[in-house]
Amino acid sequence: MSATIVDLEETTTAKPRRARGRWGDRLLYGYTWLIIVWLCLPIAVMIAFGFNDTKGRLNLTWQGFTFKWYAQLFSVPDLTTALVNSLTIALIATLGSAVLGTLIGLALGRYRFRGQGSLNLVQFAAISAPETVMGASLLSFFVQLNVGRGYWTIVVAHIMFSLSFVAVTVRSRVLTLDPAIDEAARDLGAGGWTAFRLVTLPMIFPAVLAGSLLAFALSIDDFIITSFNSGSTLTFPLWIWGAQKNGLPPQVNVMGTLIFAAGILLAVGNAVIARRRR
């Protein structure tokens, strides 16, 4: 008797399908983790070899665990200069693109105006054009004008390629806002600037912050456009590029690890703050 019941249950179509679905899910779950491990493998290697007790400049085989590279982080002077360049350029470029991008984002989200289409087109082109082409064209421009390449041409380039990302982020936030709130502030006697500072800015601030973080990340990581317009100034990625023929010193791994850790802290912090606001 009991055997027939089991038989009956097994012949219903629902059960095998669900079982297959569960197997498929498990397979996909395992696969997703495999991809995540693959994505993180080079990062793990980078972090690990920052703790490698190597004797010379070469950092190729595991020699034992040490903290000494963290203590001697700034003992390669050119590398330190390159890192400082990267950080200050990223900071200036972020501020610049945050201001310019936010203004564009406000205009695109709040108004309909003639020329909007072409502005969108230019921004789309600036986001999706190949970096090699953008770097090359900007270099052509500087060559034509006889402008020497260096620190400030890198800043100019970084503001150029990141401001559209800020604008797009801010625009999508502005589109969700009720224009009546801004009008209400004006009806209550607030001037344009006061209404912006006290009403609009606090509402769009999460988007401005997210856009700025993106701009910072794009700037500090950029290699291709920077390499075209850097002259003899070196940033962190450019220094690594030039130094790799002689082997990368462990300090590079340590700096990479610290940037990685700082980035994660910022991103997680931003997410936590955003969640709390909601």
Add this chain to the structure above:
Amino acid sequence: MRRRLAPYALILPGGLWLAIFFVVPMVVMLSFSLMQGDVVNGFRLTWHWQNYSEGLSTYDSQLIRSLIYGVLATVACIVLAYPVAYWIAFRGGARKTTYLFLILLPFFVSFVLRTFSWKFLLADDGIVLSPLKDIGLLPQDFHVIATGFAVVAGLTYNYLPFMVLPIYVALERVDPKLIEAAQDLYAAPTQAFLRVVFPLSLPGVFAGVLMTFVPVSADYVNSTVLGGTNNTMIGNIIQNLYLVNTDYPQAAALSFTLMAILLIGIFLYAKALGTEDVLEVATR
């Protein structure tokens, strides 16, 4: 009147910046591509269209290789990214954001540094290959670095998150009720996927292709680090002509050729997919 001028005042600084440092340089490069001369004697605009034909005939193999690598890496990205995006969108549950964050983790490490890290991992006597050689699983002269495979793998690695994200966003928007409806109408799970879910995710795949194919085809970091001297791409040539040979006209002509080919490729692909307006998808 003030209201009407307000948007223009807002876009003025950023718009000017984009005009001066993005649009004008493109025009300058276009004029460079039709010039003749050298750095010492200066360049003069002579409408020298031969820059294009000479560029195409001299560097055709690198150009073709770039497009082949671009297509291979893009296809590999779609195949690898789709199941991940699917699983996170439909089975990620409360941890969706965490999984996406893990997928984006590589972006917190410099692109150049990550690529060098792969070179280190896959070196001929490195930590992956040398144990396999020692136990006899691989022949002693087996190598990965300096092959086309290494370049395509590196490109796929570096751009995979750009493919996962848009596909995820598209899948996330698919209403689960549609899948239920398909099943109520007796669609098998595979049919429900092929006829309902997959078509709805195509805009995401399209956005992903846009975000990977263009930068991948123009990249020169992966081919330099992982490809050695026999797998140079067109980006290597452009960079070299600009920064080493200072042959600006030839380099400019090649840059425009590359961009034109990529644009045509994207538009043909959009047509094939039946996307009416590329911009609409891209700016959404």
